[in-house]
Amino acid sequence: MTIKELKRNILLSLYHRYKDDKSTNIGLKDLCAQENLIFDSPKQVADAAKGLKEDGYIKLTMYIGGDGLITGLTPSGIEYVEENLLTKEDLVSDGLADTAKMVQSGMKINVEPSDTERDEDNNQSPKSLKKSVTLFKTRENFKDIVDVNVTPCFGIKAVTDCFAKQLDKIATSKTESTRMLGIFGPWGRGKTYFFKQLKEDLEDKQRHTLKYKIVEFNAWKYQDTPALWAYLYETIYKSSSWLEKTINFIRQTIQINDVIIYFLILVVGWLIGWFVSEHSNNVIREFLVSIKIPASAIYLFSGIAYTLVEKPVTVRRIIKRYTSRKSYKNYLGIQNEIEENLQKLLQSMVLCPSKSRVILYVDDIDRCPSRKMVSLIEALRTVLENPKIQERLIVICSIDEKKLLQSYKQELIANGFNQEQSNQLSREQLDKLFLFGIKLADLDSTQLQEYLETLIENSNSENKTNTPNEQKEEIPFSTARQKGAFIPTNASEEIPELNDERIESLFKDYFVSHRNLRTITPRKIRIMYYQVLFALSLSSKRGNGEGAFTDQLVEIMLNKYMEMEYDEDIEKAMSDIIEMAVPY
Numbered sequence: 001m002t003i004k005e006l007k008r009n010i011l012l013s014l015y016h017r018y019k020d021d022k023s024t025n026i027g028l029k030d031l032c033a034q035e036n037l038i039f040d041s042p043k044q045v046a047d048a049a050k051g052l053k054e055d056g057y058i059k060l061t062m063y064i065g066g067d068g069l070i071t072g073l074t075p076s077g078i079e080y081v082e083e084n085l086l087t088k089e090d091l092v093s094d095g096l097a098d099t100a101k102m103v104q105s106g107m108k109i110n111v112e113p114s115d116t117e118r119d120e121d122n123n124q125s126p127k128s129l130k131k132s133v134t135l136f137k138t139r140e141n142f143k144d145i146v147d148v149n150v151t152p153c154f155g156i157k158a159v160t161d162c163f164a165k166q167l168d169k170i171a172t173s174k175t176e177s178t179r180m181l182g183i184f185g186p187w188g189r190g191k192t193y194f195f196k197q198l199k200e201d202l203e204d205k206q207r208h209t210l211k212y213k214i215v216e217f218n219a220w221k222y223q224d225t226p227a228l229w230a231y232l233y234e235t236i237y238k239s240s241s242w243l244e245k246t247i248n249f250i251r252q253t254i255q256i257n258d259v260i261i262y263f264l265i266l267v268v269g270w271l272i273g274w275f276v277s278e279h280s281n282n283v284i285r286e287f288l289v290s291i292k293i294p295a296s297a298i299y300l301f302s303g304i305a306y307t308l309v310e311k312p313v314t315v316r317r318i319i320k321r322y323t324s325r326k327s328y329k330n331y332l333g334i335q336n337e338i339e340e341n342l343q344k345l346l347q348s349m350v351l352c353p354s355k356s357r358v359i360l361y362v363d364d365i366d367r368c369p370s371r372k373m374v375s376l377i378e379a380l381r382t383v384l385e386n387p388k389i390q391e392r393l394i395v396i397c398s399i400d401e402k403k404l405l406q407s408y409k410q411e412l413i414a415n416g417f418n419q420e421q422s423n424q425l426s427r428e429q430l431d432k433l434f435l436f437g438i439k440l441a442d443l444d445s446t447q448l449q450e451y452l453e454t455l456i457e458n459s460n461s462e463n464k465t466n467t468p469n470e471q472k473e474e475i476p477f478s479t480a481r482q483k484g485a486f487i488p489t490n491a492s493e494e495i496p497e498l499n500d501e502r503i504e505s506l507f508k509d510y511f512v513s514h515r516n517l518r519t520i521t522p523r524k525i526r527i528m529y530y531q532v533l534f535a536l537s538l539s540s541k542r543g544n545g546e547g548a549f550t551d552q553l554v555e556i557m558l559n560k561y562m563e564m565e566y567d568e569d570i571e572k573a574m575s576d577i578i579e580m581a582v583p584y
Contacts, residue, residue, distance in 0.1 A: 005479060006048040008085060009037050011057060014073045015081040028068045038479060038573075042066050052077070143459040150193075151454050154447055158476035158541040159580070160198045163438055164208070166534060170436060171210055171357050171394060179394045180384060182430075182437030184401040184583040187366065189440045191398040195361055202359070211356040213349060215239045219376050220364035228379050229338045233345065236358070240349050248348035343388045350392040359394050366400040370407035377404070381433060401439065401584045405430065424519070427563075430584060431527060438534075439583035441576035446480035476538045476577075483571045498549050503532060506554050517562065528561050535581035539574065549574075557582050 013035040014024050028045055031037065039045050046066045053060040057077030062068040170179060183191045202212045217235050219228065240248065350356050365376055377397070384390050408426035409419075417425065443451070496502065507529070511520070532554055539547035553574055559566040560582045569575060 002479075003044065003048050003051065006037070006039055006044060007052055009035075010045075010048060010052060011073075011077060011081050012085055013037065014058065014070065015078065015085075018073050018078065024073050025069070025071050028070065031070065055080075146455060146458045150458050153451050153454050154443070154478070155476040155541070156190075156194060156197055157201075159438070159538065160194065160201050162476065162534065162537045162541065163198060164201045165537070166436060167202070167394070168208060168210060172354075175435070179390060180381065180434055181394065181396045182401070182434040182583065183396060183398045183440070184437055185440035186400050186402070191440060192363060194440060195363075195396065195398060199361075212359050213239070213356065214359045214361060216361045216363065218364055219362050219380075220367045228376060229342075229383075232360075232383070233338050233342050236342070236349075236360070237345055240345065244345075244349045247351075248345050339383070339386060339389075342383070343386055346389055346392045353391045357394055358392055359396060361396050361398070363398045365397060366403045370403070370410055373399075373404060373407045374411055377433060397434075401430070401437075405584060423563075427584065431523060436530065436534075437583045438581070439579050441477075441579035442570060444478050444480055444570055444576075447478055476541045476580075477574055478576055481571050481573050481575055483569060483573060495548065498536060498554075503529070503554070506551055507558075510555060510558050514562075514564075517564075520562065524561070528558055531561065531581045532557060535577050538577050538580060553578065 010031070013031060017024050017026075017035075026034075028049055029042075032039060032045060037045075039048075043066060046062065046068060049058070049060055049068055049070065050062070052058045055076075056074055057080055058073055059071040060068055061071060167181065170181070183194055185191050199214055202208060202214065205211070215236050217232060221231065237245070237248075346358060349358055362380060365373055368376060380395055380397070384393065384395060405426050408429050409422040412422035412425055413419070507525070514520075535553075535557060536547070536549055539549050541547065556566045557578050558564075560578065567575075
């Protein structure tokens with residue numbers, strides 16, 4: 001909550017008390033408690049009230065200790081609220097309320113329009129009832145195009161911090177589930193930008209014990225499954241270092257069986273040389289010395305002979321095989337062979353899985369047709385079925401979850417399932433695919449305004465170079481959503497922590513109250529549990545790291561996941577946290 005937002009909320013609360021004939025002579029703490037005002041600290045409330053007093057909008061007496069007494073709303077304050085803070089609907093509502101009071105007091109009110117007004121109303125066409133047109137001057141106004149380099153908004157760094165910490169836990173957890181994560185949201189919502197911020201977080205070695213090597217992969221470029229595998233191999237190979245390429249070259253070209261056989265031949269050759277030198281007569285010794293054949297030469301010639309006998313090939317093929325890496329650019333489609341070589345490549349890049357991981361970021365999946373979208377996701381999942389690959393690779397998919405669900409539904413309906421079955425099975429399929437995911441929540445009007453202000457500021461190169469960056473507190477949810485907001489009514493009252501014991505109690509109460517719901521499974525319980533934990537982590541990012549949550553919000557999360565009826569009001573406090581934690 002910013003000072004500006006808090007000042008606005010205090011003024012609106014005092015104005016509504018004034019209009020409702022309630023006393024505006026009230027203490028700051030009492031006002032916050034009675035009007036459910038959200039704030040970060042008592043000092044922030046005191047600073048906001050002092051600012052309103054300096055602006056001439058309220059009468060205020062401050063006490064030692066930070067509390068204060070508001071003794072009234074000034075005429076300037078009333079005028080400011082009516083001209084700047086009230087919507088048209090609020091003004092109409094106030095007018096109707098004032099009219100009702102006048103009627104109740106016995107005052108007669110003439111509601112009949114005059115003849116002139118009646119004639120003007122009759123002559124007005126529907127077009128003339130629209131908003132009046134304002135004329136503006138224009139001039140050339142070309143500015144820098146700002147896209148991925150826009151200043152972070154909406155507390156995105158706090159969100160990526162939570163996501164990165166969860167990713168650390170997933171990377172180090174021993175699980176047989178595929179490590180595929182999802183970043184969900186509609187086209188243009190900022191999934192690529194979110195990953196850009198996540199990438200910066202993961203590359204900060206001081207914040208993470210694991211070393212992450214990040215590979216970005218465009219799935220839209222090759223939509224056929226065989227070509228996808230080949231393109232995937234080529235993309236990861238190009239991102240590897242020269243040392244990793246060297247290790248991979250050795251793994252690809254030198255087979256372990258051949259190494260063992262060559263070693264045995266070397267030992268045998270050495271033994272023969274030793275035996276001959278020790279037990280032969282002088283004639284044989286002089287002959288061996290004269291032709292100067294060491295034991296190593298015996299090994300080399302024997303190895304070549306073994307290779308030619310077992311696998312007869314031309315010298316040209318031998319040279320080509322041992323001096324060039326395998327490439328699949330000319331024959332894309334040998335899936336099993338590519339998987340084996342992809343495994344060796346990842347083993348070369350991640351020598352110790354407990355210390356490093358490769359993150360494959362897959363973008364633009366939802367640009368593909370529905371049928372291709374499903375096949376791409378399934379192909380990526382097949383990659384992760386390989387245990388050696390699974391312990392070294394984490395796949396993060398950026399996708400519109402609604403499009404993916406619709407693609408699975410269409411495929412299921414085409415295979416004979418009805419609408420209800422396809423809805424349930426498509427959601428279960430996403431649960432199997434994604435071990436964890438986050439949904440970028442819909443933006444409210446305040447967040448849209450914030451982005452517009454940031455975009456305009458960043459697009460102006462002069463402002464960008466001359467104006468210092470303002471350090472803002474990173475809050476991963478919108479503080480403008482205040483419907484059903486909550487604060488402690490007593491600052492000294494200790495709020496219990498929503499720990500595992502209380503989460504377990506809330507879940508049990510939910511199971512009892514929904515005992516007829518037969519679709520709850522152990523997998524779903526696990527998913528819901530981790531979704532609640534992630535929501536609590538997001539809420540705790542505010543202020544000093546101690547957030548607030550309610551049992552009602554937990555119930556809403558469970559209802560959303562289980563496709564039960566729940567309150568989807570975007571203006572409801574922390575609705576964006578629920579949307580982020582429960583993507584579909």
